[in-house]
Amino acid sequence: MSVSAIMLDGKKLTFNHSSDRIKITLPNPAKENEALNFEINYSGIPQDGLIIGKNKFNDRGFFGDNWPNRGHHWLPVVDHPSDKATVDFIVIAPMHYSVVANGIKVEESFLDANRKLTHWHEEVPIGVKVMVVGIARFAVQYVGKVDDISVESWVYPQNRAEGFYDYAVAIKVLDYFHRHIGPYSYKKLANVQSKTRWGGLENANTIFYFENSVTGKGEREALIAHEEAHQWFGNSATENDWHHVWLSEGFATYFTSLYLEYAYGHDRLVEEEKKDRQEIIQFYKKNQAPIVDTTIMDINKVLSTNTYQKAGWVLHMLRNEVGDVDFWNGIRTYYATYQNSNAMTSDFKRVIEEASGKDLSLFFHQWLYTGGHPNLTGSWSYNAKLKEVTIDVKQTQKGAFFQFPLEIELIGADGNKEIKTVKIEAQQSKLTVKTAFEPVEMVLDPETWLLYEGTIQKK
Numbered sequence: 001m002s003v004s005a006i007m008l009d010g011k012k013l014t015f016n017h018s019s020d021r022i023k024i025t026l027p028n029p030a031k032e033n034e035a036l037n038f039e040i041n042y043s044g045i046p047q048d049g050l051i052i053g054k055n056k057f058n059d060r061g062f063f064g065d066n067w068p069n070r071g072h073h074w075l076p077v078v079d080h081p082s083d084k085a086t087v088d089f090i091v092i093a094p095m096h097y098s099v100v101a102n103g104i105k106v107e108e109s110f111l112d113a114n115r116k117l118t119h120w121h122e123e124v125p126i127g128v129k130v131m132v133v134g135i136a137r138f139a140v141q142y143v144g145k146v147d148d149i150s151v152e153s154w155v156y157p158q159n160r161a162e163g164f165y166d167y168a169v170a171i172k173v174l175d176y177f178h179r180h181i182g183p184y185s186y187k188k189l190a191n192v193q194s195k196t197r198w199g200g201l202e203n204a205n206t207i208f209y210f211e212n213s214v215t216g217k218g219e220r221e222a223l224i225a226h227e228e229a230h231q232w233f234g235n236s237a238t239e240n241d242w243h244h245v246w247l248s249e250g251f252a253t254y255f256t257s258l259y260l261e262y263a264y265g266h267d268r269l270v271e272e273e274k275k276d277r278q279e280i281i282q283f284y285k286k287n288q289a290p291i292v293d294t295t296i297m298d299i300n301k302v303l304s305t306n307t308y309q310k311a312g313w314v315l316h317m318l319r320n321e322v323g324d325v326d327f328w329n330g331i332r333t334y335y336a337t338y339q340n341s342n343a344m345t346s347d348f349k350r351v352i353e354e355a356s357g358k359d360l361s362l363f364f365h366q367w368l369y370t371g372g373h374p375n376l377t378g379s380w381s382y383n384a385k386l387k388e389v390t391i392d393v394k395q396t397q398k399g400a401f402f403q404f405p406l407e408i409e410l411i412g413a414d415g416n417k418e419i420k421t422v423k424i425e426a427q428q429s430k431l432t433v434k435t436a437f438e439p440v441e442m443v444l445d446p447e448t449w450l451l452y453e454g455t456i457q458k459k
């Protein structure tokens, strides 16, 4: 973009614009913590960050698409999640366009026979990665309200019936998160059919979905839940640096599963966790890095099975580690503490430790800062005289061994069942458990609480 002028209190300043940076020469040195308001005039066609072009129905549109740091191609900003700001989009466009953006619409005026001014105002500080405007032909449905929050569907007019049908489920999701995590941070929630390059992009209160997300078959509930979960985790409580992006993506992944558990029952959550566990095991074969991987230099690479599925699994195991009550108390406190602000992994750890009264240093170290997961092998046998089962377990993964509770289910010939929990605290362990009957089968992790692979055979 070409910068024509920069002003402070109406006075033009000297500046230098090169390599995507503007250096401004101040007339007087700024005092510490002094706030200055600059006016930056610029124009041009952005190279990236604002997608300009035709949609699948050959209609022209303009869609912001800033994630992760593409916003600075069209907005004069510090393009980093730690730098949040309020934002206004004031758009003058030909009459046939509708404009949607972050926040609430504070003005829509016809200027003359051909042009319309639309002004959206976001009063809550948000990250550049989720600042957005969409300018296109839209059909708009006001689906309803959760408390005072307006839930809206913005879709291409040609997809009006299908889009309104597919996106309407958003209100149910909002209601669940709003009541379970803590008050939603914004005044409206718009779900927008768009030209985003992503499947969904969680732009603050103005979520953009890929244009073929609309099918009329109601297939997007999980995607909508993921993007809505981001409104709490990622948008409101935001990671302070890219290497902690699991605080966005791992949370959005697991809170989608929690929503599905609420909507369809615990078996649905188990199904999701089993599917994710398989993906994590496959991913580990190619990439042994930990979830918090500070060796990543290209921030486009922070998104992976590690920061989505594995981080989601870490929250699932954390829930098991501290119990449902302390887990939810910790989650609510974390959100309340960092709402409209920024946090690091250590902040989340501290809050969960306070909520549960547990030292979680080992848990966080092995699951977030160490790569891999337990790969188990071994055998078990039953001693009829002592009425006990002996289990030999070995962890065969490369690198450090993990410490974790392991649930085992013992099954008798007549269908008797019993679940026992043993503690694995070494590379190689020999454990004994008392049992009331002779087991013929042993099932590892019967309730799906452990990220692991491998089997233990009957001797």
Ligand SMILES: [Zn+2]
Binding pocket: 202, 226, 230, 248, 249, 252
């Ligand atoms: Zn996401």
